[in-house]
Amino acid sequence: MKIHHLGAIKEWLHNQRVLIVLDDVDDLEQLEVLAKESSWFGPGSRIIITLKDKSILKAHGINDIYHVDYPCxxxxxxxxxxxxxxxxxxxxxxxxxxxxxxxxxxxxxxxxxxxxxxxxxxxxxxxxxxxxxxxxxxDRKIENVLRVGYDKLPERHQSLFLHIACFFNHKSHVDYVTSMLADSTLDVENGLKTLAARSLVSTNG
Missing domain, CATH: 1.10.8 (Helicase, Ruva Protein; domain 3)
Structure with missing residues (x-):
């Protein structure tokens, strides 16, 4: 269906039971205009959102988050x-x-x-x-996809990511990385939270 203004989403679907998938969301504004409130859709509706940055979900007030891990x-x-x-x-x-x-x-x-x-x-x-x-x-295609997440990082967090990628084994514990970089000028604590939220590193285990 074609819409001529964003308000039409709320007008047309407020009494409809719908399943909506918003794929690869990368900006809070996208959620604000496409699915701001659950009242925009009829009872029993389900809205599924896929993204790399969990902070967008939290900023939108969404707490039901499922983390998709690497395959075994x-x-x-x-x-x-x-x-x-x-x-x-x-x-x-x-x-x-x-x-x-x-x-x-x-x-x-x-x-x-x-x-x-x-x-x-x-x-x-x-x-x-x-x-x-x-x-x-x-492969260039893989590199380009991964680069998108890296380029959107603040410069200080890009530097932390490069340190982790170049100097630490992928099995290094968070506490080990934090202690080794404690004397650096990097914002390690906040940087790790940002990298984890954007699915660029895993801090589990």
Whole structure:
């Protein structure tokens, strides 16, 4: 349906039971104009919002938040295989290679799909030759997606993110990172909260 002003959303849907999905929201104003209040929609309606920055939800007064974590090893392998082999498990002779690719992609779904698609139909020898390329160069499509979240960070938090990415193992505990950077000029405590809220680091465990 076509609308000519944003107020039409409230006018047309206030008595309708609807399911609305707002995908990849990156600004509080988007929620304000598209789904400001639950009273805009009829009883029993469900509004699902996907985004990277949890602070937007909290600023909008939404507390029912579900965090989507990285897939486990088995799920990551299946994601890769669906793109690389068009089935949910590796072809014979590709098991070790597929698991190595999953390891290099760090269970990142986008990376698994992009790399898997690029390997589709290739021989085992071609897989082996490309593994080095994965280790040394990230696919441009993946880099561009990840860059969006980084570029939106304040400069002080960009610096913290680069320190974490370059100097700390991905399994380092929050307390260890905080203590190691305690004497730096970085705003570590607030920076970690911001990075976690924007899904750029995980502070669980």
């Amino acid at each position: 090893g088995r799920e990551a392998l299946e994601i890769l295989c669906l793109s690389a082999f068009k089935q949910n498990s590796p072809l014979d002779g590709f098991e070790e290679l597929a698991r190595k690719v999953v390891e290099l992609c760090g269970n990142l779904p986008l990376a698994l799909r992009v790399v898997g698609s690029s390997f589709y139909g290739e021989s085992g020898d071609e897989w082996r030759s490309r593994l080095y390329g994965i280790e040394t160069n990230f």
